[in-house]
Amino acid sequence: MITFKDVSYSYTPGAYALQNISLIIGDGELVAVLGENGAGKTTLVKHINGLLKPQSGSVIVGDTDTKKSTVANLARRVGLVFQNPDHQLFAETVEKELSFAMVNFGMPPEEVTKRVNWALEEFELAKYKEKPPFLLSGGERKRLALASVLSYDPQTIILDEPTTGQDDRQKTRMANLFKQLNSDGKTIIVVTHDMEFVANFIPRVILISKGKVLAEGPTEEILTQKEYLERASLLPPQLVDLSWKLSLSKPSISFEKVTSEALRMLEESRR
Amino acid sequence: MAIIEVKGLSYSYPESAVPTLINVDLKVEQCEFVLMSGPSGCGKTTFCRCLNGLIPASYGGTFDGTVTVDGLSTTEHPVYEISQRVGLVFQNPENELFCTSVEREVAFGLENLALPRQEIRSRVEEALSLVGISQLKEKSPEELSGGEQQKVAIAALLAMKPKVLVLDEPTANLDPMSANSILKILVRLHRESGVTIVLVEHRLEMSAPYADRCVIFEEGRVVLNGSPQEVLYSEKANSLGIGIPQVVQVAKSLSARCGFEGRPLSSKALAEMILGAKG
Ligand SMILES: Nc1ncnc2c1ncn2[C@@H]1O[C@H](COP(=O)(O)OP(=O)(O)OP(=O)(O)O)[C@@H](O)[C@H]1O
Ligand SMILES: Nc1ncnc2c1ncn2[C@@H]1O[C@H](COP(=O)(O)OP(=O)(O)OP(=O)(O)O)[C@@H](O)[C@H]1O
Ligand SMILES: [Mg+2]
Ligand SMILES: [Mg+2]
Numbered sequence: 001m002i003t004f005k006d007v008s009y010s011y012t013p014g015a016y017a018l019q020n021i022s023l024i025i026g027d028g029e030l031v032a033v034l035g036e037n038g039a040g041k042t043t044l045v046k047h048i049n050g051l052l053k054p055q056s057g058s059v060i061v062g063d064t065d066t067k068k069s070t071v072a073n074l075a076r077r078v079g080l081v082f083q084n085p086d087h088q089l090f091a092e093t094v095e096k097e098l099s100f101a102m103v104n105f106g107m108p109p110e111e112v113t114k115r116v117n118w119a120l121e122e123f124e125l126a127k128y129k130e131k132p133p134f135l136l137s138g139g140e141r142k143r144l145a146l147a148s149v150l151s152y153d154p155q156t157i158i159l160d161e162p163t164t165g166q167d168d169r170q171k172t173r174m175a176n177l178f179k180q181l182n183s184d185g186k187t188i189i190v191v192t193h194d195m196e197f198v199a200n201f202i203p204r205v206i207l208i209s210k211g212k213v214l215a216e217g218p219t220e221e222i223l224t225q226k227e228y229l230e231r232a233s234l235l236p237p238q239l240v241d242l243s244w245k246l247s248l249s250k251p252s253i254s255f256e257k258v259t260s261e262a263l264r265m266l267e268e269s270r271r
Numbered sequence: 272m273a274i275i276e277v278k279g280l281s282y283s284y285p286e287s288a289v290p291t292l293i294n295v296d297l298k299v300e301q302c303e304f305v306l307m308s309g310p311s312g313c314g315k316t317t318f319c320r321c322l323n324g325l326i327p328a329s330y331g332g333t334f335d336g337t338v339t340v341d342g343l344s345t346t347e348h349p350v351y352e353i354s355q356r357v358g359l360v361f362q363n364p365e366n367e368l369f370c371t372s373v374e375r376e377v378a379f380g381l382e383n384l385a386l387p388r389q390e391i392r393s394r395v396e397e398a399l400s401l402v403g404i405s406q407l408k409e410k411s412p413e414e415l416s417g418g419e420q421q422k423v424a425i426a427a428l429l430a431m432k433p434k435v436l437v438l439d440e441p442t443a444n445l446d447p448m449s450a451n452s453i454l455k456i457l458v459r460l461h462r463e464s465g466v467t468i469v470l471v472e473h474r475l476e477m478s479a480p481y482a483d484r485c486v487i488f489e490e491g492r493v494v495l496n497g498s499p500q501e502v503l504y505s506e507k508a509n510s511l512g513i514g515i516p517q518v519v520q521v522a523k524s525l526s527a528r529c530g531f532e533g534r535p536l537s538s539k540a541l542a543e544m545i546l547g548a549k550g
Binding site: 010012035036037038039041083084085124135136137138139140143160161164165166167168169170172175189193194195196207232234235237238241242245246257258259262263266267269270 | 284308309310311316325349362363404414416417419422429433439440443444445446447448449450451473474476503512513514515516520524525528529531536538539541542545547548
């Protein structure tokens, strides 16, 4: 379990990036963190792996108070994939990038090889094995950053904007992997602006705005509320927008539900 | 007249075994708004680098064919000359930001054009307020959030007022309302000032309704090139695994299930068609 107790943080005195955040993310949750640019999402998640320490309040990960631990200690359990992959990638080749953390954590060589090969396949990077990471495309670099964290198998996985640079097929693949890891018991936290991705794949949402928690709850419940969306500078997923424009009594993020309502309306009008 | 003309363009990066672009032919007319997409790694960013001459000038490699922008061949004119006509926002703008403040960052390109101070100041202010980041002007780019940095890169581009804007996933880190307002700025520049726009995106739902044309790459080749309707409703687009908007998918499902004939690109258009059918 991850607990934020009344956490505040500011980079510059007087301007809160996080203000009195209290929040619980349970073990084995798959949750999205949404909110406007500058809302404090990245600041929030950097508190979970101890990169930032609360200036007041506390962050408890499992039974560890992050203030009493180090990033190196937390990293084995909490993997963070940075918003900008270039902050993370540094090795000479894709393969070395993937094995770095595992070697560091002292995993046996056979295990490292097995996992590197898994990651190369899963993220479609096999053909770039020997290539320097900075010569990959934007989407490929993002996938490599993701792969290098997922391959060492941390219990909690935080992904800051994982879908940037990804086409739909990659996103679906990624989502299926998240679901599978989640059903194996991993806690997964996805920071994103990609409303369609959230609507399609992520069951719970935490809305952050201006350094505070604005709302949290099941995805459909949160994403169908105009007021919340507006306050966090979000726009509804297309299916919700369509539901509103058709004045459906129950706006939905489900393709099947919205489509069958539309079908019913069309058929009625033909009678 | 075509403002961008690409003929028989093939390109391989140095030491790369396979070509990244293969025999690309593409014309973009003045004032056109072209939306580009395609699977990750298909060559979109590489193509953008060709449009302002960064390829081959800074990257080397093997370059065949011609790229002509506003009458200038990119292999015969230096990058700084081309880039006054073609402004490029990179996919990962943070890596391009190096000044000590947002204001200086946006002014940087203008100073290089040797514009009068007053002109520079007013263009900087205008660009910052257009993008909605005036309050950040004294901050250092490294003290900004990911989306804020992206907005700085966009403001710096707009301040230069080039004839052609090339934007490589400019909204990837923007919240949906900011993404929408940037798109609205582009649409206005395109409609009111005749600026030519080439926009690379993976998420097509927001921009497709505004584009004149949609070009899809696959493994270094242009495989689809037509109106957004033609492209997004095609079988090929579906099989490529690019981001077909949900509205298009609903309309396609309605067409299969009850012979619905519209090809809407926005939820507004689809809703009007459905409600309109009620008469
Ligand atoms: N290193 C820093 N120094 C000073 N201020 C910072 C720094 N990093 C972030 N900030 C500020 O803190 C606030 C929260 O930033 P944060 O990066 O957490 O936002 P975010 O929600 O991740 O935004 P985005 O969606 O744009 O990535 C913003 O106002 C930002 O300008
Ligand atoms: N500087 C470089 N040197 C060598 N190969 C490169 C370089 N940049 C990109 N590539 C390779 O060229 C191919 C096309 O890359 P490009 O960046 O153009 O793709 P893209 O369509 O923009 O992808 P994405 O959607 O992921 O950003 C990829 O296979 C990539 O690995
Ligand atoms: Mg962020
Ligand atoms: Mg790219």
